[in-house]
Amino acid sequence: MAKTMLEMMNITKTFPGVKALDNVNLVVKEGEIHALVGENGAGKSTLMNVLSGIYPYGSYDGDIIYNGEVCRFKNIKDSELLGIVIIHQELALVPYLTIAENMFLGNERGKKYAIDWDETYKKADELLHTVGLQESSHTQIKDIAVGKQQLVEIAKALGKNVKLLILDEPTASLNEKDSRNLLELLLELKKNGLTSIMISHKLNEISYIADKITILRDGCTIETLVKGEDNINEDRIVKGMVGREISDRYPKRESKIGEVTMEACNWTVYHPLYSERKVCDNVNFNVRKGEVVGISGLMGSGRTELAMSIFGKSYGAKISGELFINGQKVSLNSVKQAINAKLAYVTEDRKGDGLILSSPIYKNNSLARMEKISNHSIIDKDKELLVAKEYKEKLNTKCPSVLQNVENLSGGNQQKVLLSKWMFADPDIMILDEPTRGIDVGAKYEIYCIINRLVAEGKSVVIISSELTEILGMSDRIFVMHEGRMIAEFDGHEASQEVIMSCIMRENNKMENENAKN
Amino acid sequence: MQRIKSFLKGNTMLIALIVVIILFQALIIAAGKGSLLKPQNVSNIIAQNSYVVILATGMLLCILTGGNIDLSIGSVIATVGAVAGMLIVEMHMNVYLTIIICLLVGTFIGAIQAYCIAYIGIPPFIATLGGMLLWRGVAQVILNGMTLAPYPDNYLKYFTSFLPGTDDPAFLLTTTLIIAAVICAVYVAFELQGRAKKIKKGYSVESMPMLITRLITICAVIMVFAYLLGNYKGYPVVLILVSLVVLAYAYFTRNTVPGRYLYALGGNAKATRLSGVDTKKMMFFAYTNMGFLCAVAALVCVARFNSSAPSLGDGYELDAIGACFIGGASAYGGTGTVGGSVIGAIFMGVLNNGMSILGIDANWQKAVKGFVLVAAVAFDVISKKKVKA
Structure with a gap:
């Protein structure tokens, strides 16, 4: 029986208005490949961010026990010192630096004020050999394909003396051949004693490679399936991922x-x-x-x-x-x-593409259809305020006043401002992209009620969502x-x-x- | 109490300006060098800073689009000034025609740069850095390195004379005060009418005592200002020009749809684009407009110096940018007001003028101005952080 390497106990992490993780437990034994699956938003990435110190100790509840010791990571540096390395879905490589420079970024060879480039490139070539990448370490990242970049990330992790490798959807942007290569490499590294945690949506890959599968759903651990003991075919995993009732x-x-x-x-x-x-x-x-x-x-x-x-x-x-x-x-x-x-399109990224955060609610409210509150391009400010208040009441947006800047509102209320902005534009057809992402259950229900009201008024609504239950x-x-x-x-x-x-x-x-x- | 606090927080730069005025007044009197608020000196400050106010207004629009600045304005002024010099001093062309041509030249130069920025996608910093070198060179070529002077009186009278033009001091003071009183009356009537309209339509209004305090303060400032001017030569014509520019742009930014789009663009360009706003057009407008206001400033400058020199406008871009940031514009775009930029420009002007009267070495003046610019913005950033926390 291999010894337990990592134990995450009762991890709870809350974001303003949402409980992303609720008493999650995860046990990883030395030398295994442990898969983490779940729907979008189930909390997989959040859990791994807690583990790697991106969410520092104190911002979550629960304990991380690594090799028998309780860890309190303040940042990524702390977790990397113990050999825990995370590779994110969006690769973190600098396009105009060489492979070797990227590999040792933040982990430079030589002295602080005298980088040893000979050593850097020699070491880099060795690591590239280990991961089976036939490229010169002098090549710039922008010149190699994304599949090879993924291998560079792994080589980079190996350069940090990784003990526990975390991969967040490593094959999401790879083609079949590159994915296969990557999986074989992981199995190869496993033979040499590397432990890994892998997040993936591709269930066939998971049933091929994983020794254990932990299923997360709505921020809770549902179950852990063990290869050899449990039946781990895809249907079984899907059932675990979605197995909740659509209640009221x-x-x-x-x-x-x-x-x-x-x-x-x-x-x-x-x-x-x-x-x-x-x-x-x-x-x-x-x-x-x-x-x-x-x-x-x-x-x-x-x-x-x-x-x-x-x-x-x-x-x-x-x-x-x-x-x-x-x-x-x-x-x-x-x-x-x-x-x-x-037509109206309500973006999935309310902060990035939807709202002007540094601007008050009433200005956001009218931006998409200024004609309605202006005359020959001259704004009727009083009317603008009045209309904004009207929409605030209608959607039950919780804010002290419509003069409040949007950045000071909670996610659910920001979403309501975004909805009211587009309702104000008088559309007949509304496309709502992830209308309830990152907001709590109560606010979700209110948004659903608003959607029902919209269709009752004879509008057409298209909902894009990663949450299957919401779609259903x-x-x-x-x-x-x-x-x-x-x-x-x-x-x-x-x-x-x-x-x-x-x-x-x-x-x-x-x-x-x-x-x-x- | 709460109200006073929020007023202080919302008007930090105005208060800083008052403090600086009082400080210099005290220092100058203590040094026995006259008075900052001497009628003649007030008139001087206006003449010295009229162009900064005009430029700061235009620069504010550029900064609103996303913290973008225009480095070329000093050189554009030199080029427009050179054109004006060639047409009026050399060729004795009709003054009105010259003014129109100069405004067109400035707008055209602005439009070229604006096109590069908005439609080709050259970063504003680089496009206008290129413009800074290019138009300085063009000005030197047009003037062949020489200075053209003097300008005829029928040109100067539109920029450097005083209203009402009279030599009788008693009559001058009375008319000046009467004009000021009329302005105050119109202003008060306007405010009260607006309030009545709002009440009729059922909108919320500010409380009567607040309104009265505000009106009395503003009218008092106008009257004192008029009294000072009336004791010298009356209203400088350029003050009227500057006031018109400021009022027009303040209205534009506050009350019009394109003005609102400028703020939105600086606040979140992508969200603005997805709201159906032609963001490239807004960018094009901001920089073209800057060219137009450069031309206006150039006409003021050549009149003030009574000459067109190749070095005209050197460093003006920094005055204008400084004025905007001191006046509370955000270096990331999306916030800032015309009023704030005007206060920033006057702040810099008073600082310059006060130090000159005190006889502070010109090199030290530069150092102090640089320090004040950074300190003012740091103060603003820190106080905003505290509000959030």
């Missing part, structure tokens, strides 16, 4: 569904930078009057890109396809045109998106989490098989 967390509504209001046909969008990459591939979907349509899919499946490209081509290049609004073919070339066509609880119809394509359409009452999840997983496997054949 979603308000009921009477659907009165009318004509099709918006329809996209053969909608294809290319990536703005990598002009060969299709982000949306021949997508067809529609939404009807008084209907809530849910778009489900993993992160990076192209949902946001689809919505933004429809919304006045605010994302993507070489957009082709047809868009119909109320049966009329339209071409919306700017956000202004989209707004005038009664709110939608009349559900589209499933995967790798830029619409792979399925379900009736909202017939669909279930298992059906959608296995639909995505099946597609995942299918594509990998195709890639393997090529």
